[in-house]
Amino acid sequence: MDFHFIFIQLFNGLILGSIYILLSLGLTVIFGTLGVVNFAHGAIYMLGAYAAYSIVTLLNINFFLAILICPIIVGIIGMLLERSLISKLYKFPHFYNLLLTFGMMFFIQDAIKIIYGPEGESFNIPQMLGGAVNLGFMIYPKYRLFVILITAFLALGVWLFIEKTKLGAIIRAGTDDSEMVDALGINISRTFTLVFGIGAALSGLAGVLSAPIQDVQPLMGMDILVETFVVVIVGGMGSIGGSVLAGLIIGELITLGVIFWPPIATSLMYILMVIILIARPRGFFGRAQFFE
Amino acid sequence: MIKRSLILTIVLIGVLFWVVCPAKAADTVKVGVISVLSGPLAVIGNGEKWSAEMAINDFGTVLGKKIEFVARDHAYNPGIANEKAKELYEKEKVDVIIACPNSAAALAVAQQALIHKKPFISTSAGTTDLIGKRCNRYVIKWNYNDYMLATTVGLWGAEHLGKRWYTITSDYAWGHDLLKHFTAALKKKGGIHVGNDMVALKTADYSPYILKAIKAKPDVLVLLNVGKDTTNSTKAAVEFGLKKTCKIVHALLFGPNIKGAGPEVFADDYCAMSWYWKVDNPGAREYADKYLKLHGDRPHFMAAAVYSATWQYLEAVKRAGTTDPEAVIKALEGHTFRDMFANPGYIRPEDHMQVAKAFLLRAKQPEEIKEDYDYFEIVGTVPAEEAYGKPGQFGCKMKGF
Numbered sequence: 001m002d003f004h005f006i007f008i009q010l011f012n013g014l015i016l017g018s019i020y021i022l023l024s025l026g027l028t029v030i031f032g033t034l035g036v037v038n039f040a041h042g043a044i045y046m047l048g049a050y051a052a053y054s055i056v057t058l059l060n061i062n063f064f065l066a067i068l069i070c071p072i073i074v075g076i077i078g079m080l081l082e083r084s085l086i087s088k089l090y091k092f093p094h095f096y097n098l099l100l101t102f103g104m105m106f107f108i109q110d111a112i113k114i115i116y117g118p119e120g121e122s123f124n125i126p127q128m129l130g131g132a133v134n135l136g137f138m139i140y141p142k143y144r145l146f147v148i149l150i151t152a153f154l155a156l157g158v159w160l161f162i163e164k165t166k167l168g169a170i171i172r173a174g175t176d177d178s179e180m181v182d183a184l185g186i187n188i189s190r191t192f193t194l195v196f197g198i199g200a201a202l203s204g205l206a207g208v209l210s211a212p213i214q215d216v217q218p219l220m221g222m223d224i225l226v227e228t229f230v231v232v233i234v235g236g237m238g239s240i241g242g243s244v245l246a247g248l249i250i251g252e253l254i255t256l257g258v259i260f261w262p263p264i265a266t267s268l269m270y271i272l273m274v275i276i277l278i279a280r281p282r283g284f285f286g287r288a289q290f291f292e
Numbered sequence: 293m294i295k296r297s298l299i300l301t302i303v304l305i306g307v308l309f310w311v312v313c314p315a316k317a318a319d320t321v322k323v324g325v326i327s328v329l330s331g332p333l334a335v336i337g338n339g340e341k342w343s344a345e346m347a348i349n350d351f352g353t354v355l356g357k358k359i360e361f362v363a364r365d366h367a368y369n370p371g372i373a374n375e376k377a378k379e380l381y382e383k384e385k386v387d388v389i390i391a392c393p394n395s396a397a398a399l400a401v402a403q404q405a406l407i408h409k410k411p412f413i414s415t416s417a418g419t420t421d422l423i424g425k426r427c428n429r430y431v432i433k434w435n436y437n438d439y440m441l442a443t444t445v446g447l448w449g450a451e452h453l454g455k456r457w458y459t460i461t462s463d464y465a466w467g468h469d470l471l472k473h474f475t476a477a478l479k480k481k482g483g484i485h486v487g488n489d490m491v492a493l494k495t496a497d498y499s500p501y502i503l504k505a506i507k508a509k510p511d512v513l514v515l516l517n518v519g520k521d522t523t524n525s526t527k528a529a530v531e532f533g534l535k536k537t538c539k540i541v542h543a544l545l546f547g548p549n550i551k552g553a554g555p556e557v558f559a560d561d562y563c564a565m566s567w568y569w570k571v572d573n574p575g576a577r578e579y580a581d582k583y584l585k586l587h588g589d590r591p592h593f594m595a596a597a598v599y600s601a602t603w604q605y606l607e608a609v610k611r612a613g614t615t616d617p618e619a620v621i622k623a624l625e626g627h628t629f630r631d632m633f634a635n636p637g638y639i640r641p642e643d644h645m646q647v648a649k650a651f652l653l654r655a656k657q658p659e660e661i662k663e664d665y666d667y668f669e670i671v672g673t674v675p676a677e678e679a680y681g682k683p684g685q686f687g688c689k690m691k692g693f
Contacts, residue, residue, distance in 0.1 A: 005503075009504075012503060118332040119332065119335060119552045120332075120520075120523075124527075214527070217332070223494045227496075254500070262489045266492040
C-alpha cells in the first residue's frame with residue numbers, strides 16, 4: 001500500500017470531519033443547554049446555504065461578507081423560532097419539542113421549495129478561493145483548506161466561550177439547574193434564546209461553507225442530519241470536545257473505508273455508533289445523566 | 293308525494309346516465325398520463341404532461357372522435373402508480389396510459405395493463421425488465437433504456453475519448469446494471485477498465501473517491517449516478533483538477549441538472565441521450581419552439597418521447613380504424629415511423645422496444661451558450677442496432693393476446 005496516498009486521503013478526511021464538527025457543535029450546544037433534540041437542524045443548515053445563494057448570487061455581495069452575514073441571519077431566524085415556538089414547550093417532556101422541531105423541518109423545507117423552487121440553485125467556489133495550492137506533499141484545493149482552518153478556529157472559539165466567559169458559565173450552570181440560576185436573578189429564558197441562536201448560526205455557517213462544494217437544494221439538510229446525530233451521539237450529547245473528536249474520527253473512518261473497502265465506507269460510522277452505545281452509552285465525553 | 297317524485301327523479305337520472313355514458317365513451321379516445329407532478333422531480337413529470345396535451349391538441353381528432361386527456365400524479369411512488377393505473381383503466385376508462393417515470397412504478401403499471409388488457413406506453417422508465425423478463429404484449433417501451441445509455445457512451449467513448457476508463461457507480465440495482473452494460477460495451481471497443489468504486493447513494497463528499505480515481509490515471513471518468521450525486525461528484529472532480537487530465541462522462545445528465553448546478557460545473561462533460569431539442573428531425577424545432585412559448589422552457593428528452601408516443605399511438609388508432617387494444621398494438625408492432633423524436637424510429641415486434649439512433653452530447657462551456665436552455669452540442673450518433681442491442685437479449689418471451 002502506498003503510504004503517501006493514504007496520508008493524502010487522511011488529510012482530505014479532515015474536510016468531511018470539519019463539516020460534521022460545525023453541524024454537531026450547534027446540535028450539541030442546543031441539546032446540552034436546552035435539552036431540545038433539534039430535528040430542524042438540517043433544515044437550518046440548508047437555510048444557511050440558501051442565504052449564501054441569495055446574498056452572493058442574487059445581491060452580488062462578496063462571499064467573505066456572506067460568511068459573516070448568513071450565520072447572523074440564520075441565527076436571528078433561530079432565535080425567533082425559539083421565542084415563538086420552542087420556548088413554549090420547555091415545561092413539557094422532551095418529546096414535545098422533538099415533534100415540534102420535526103414539523104419545523106418540513107415547514108422550512110417546503111417554504112424554501114415554494115420560494116426558490118425544488119430544483120436547487122447553482123453556487124460555486126468564489127474566484128479568490130478557486131484553484132489549488134501546493135502543500136509540499138500534495139496539491140490541495142484552496143477552498144477546502146479554508147474550510148478546515150475556519151472550523152479549527154470556530155471549535156476553539158466556541159469552547160473558549162463556554163468555558164471561559166461569564167455568559168458561558170451561565171449557560172453551563174443553566175444546563176445543570178436552570179431554576180437555581182433563575183433564582184439567582186439571571187434571566188435564564190433570554191440565555192436559552194441566545195444559545196438556540198448560536199446553535200442555529202453555527203449550523204447556518206456549515207451550510208454557507210458547504211454550499212460551494214455541494215448541491216444547494218431544499219433537501220440537502222435531510223441526509224446530513226442523520227450523520228450529524230451519529231457524531232453527536234458518539235461524541236456525547238452536550239459535549240463540545242466530544243463533537244470535535246467524534247467529527248474527526250468519523251470523517252477519517254469514512255475516508256479509510258473508501259481506501260480499503262468502499263462498499264462499507266458509509267456504514268462504518270453506524271458500526272462505530274453501535275459499539276459506542278453498547279460499551280459507553282454516554283459517548284466519549286458525555287455526561288452520565290442522559291443515558292446511564 | 294314529494295318524496296316519491298324525488299325518488300323517481302333520481303332513478304330517472306340514474307337510468308339516463310347508464311344509457312348516455314357508454315355511448316359518450318365510445319365517441320371519444322381517452323389518453324391517460326401517469327407521472328411525477330409534485331416534489332423535486334416534477335420538472336420531469338410536468339414536461340411529460342404538457343407534451344401529451346400538446347400532441348393531442350396538434351392531432352385534433354382521430355376516426356372522427358374527440359380525444360380526451362387525463363393526468364395523474366404518482367409522486368414517484370410505485371404503490372401510488374399502481375393505484376392510479378387501476379383508476380385510469382377502470383373508472384376513467386382510458387384507452388392507453390403513457391409515461392410513468394420510476395422503474396418499479398412502470399413495472400406495476402405494466403402489470404395493470406396486462407390485467408386490464410389495455411396498452412401502456414412506458415416512455416421514462418429505464419429498466420430493461422420491461423423488454424426482458426417481465427415484458428408483456430400490452431406494453432410498448434418508448435425512448436431510452438439503461439442498456440442504451442451505458443452502451444452508447446461505452447461504444448462511442450472508447451473510440452473518441454480515450455482507452456483508460458475509471459468508473460464511480462451508485463451502489464444500487466440501477467448502478468450495478470449500468471456498470472455491467474457499460475463494461476461490456478467498453479470491452480467490445482478495446483477500452484481498458486482501470487478501476488471502479490461502488491458509492492452509497494446521497495454521499496455528500498466524493499473527494500476520497502476522486503483522489504482514488506486520479507491515482508489510477510484514467511483518460512475518462514464515468515459517473516454512473518443521478519441527481520444530487522451527479523452534482524456532488526462532479527463538483528469534487530472539478531475542485532481536484534481532474535478535468536485537466538481527463539474527460540468526464542455521465543450516465544444521465546439533464547438540462548435541469550445543469551441549470552441547477554451551473555454550466556461551468558458540467559462544461560465539456562459527455563452523456564448519451566435519445567433526443568435533444570436541437571436535433572434536426574422533422575418538426576423537432578417547431579415542437580421545441582411551441583413548448584418554449586407555452587411553458588417558458590425547452591423540452592427535455594422525456595417530454596419529447598411522450599409527445600412522440602402519444603402521436604404514434606393516435607396514428608396507430610387511425611391505421612387500425614379502431615381503439616381496440618389488440619388491433620392498435622398489432623398496428624404498432626414492427627411499425628417504422630418518422631417524427632420529431634425519431635428519424636426513423638422502429639418498434640421491434642420481438643420485445644416492443646422502440647429503437648432509433650442514439651446521440652452523444654457534450655455539455656457546452658458557459659461562453660458557448662448563446663441561447664437560453666441550450667446546454668448541449670450533439671457530437672456523435674450510434675446506430676439503433678448497436679445502441680439497443682439485439683431483441684431477445686434481455687430474455688423477453690412475447691406471448692399472444
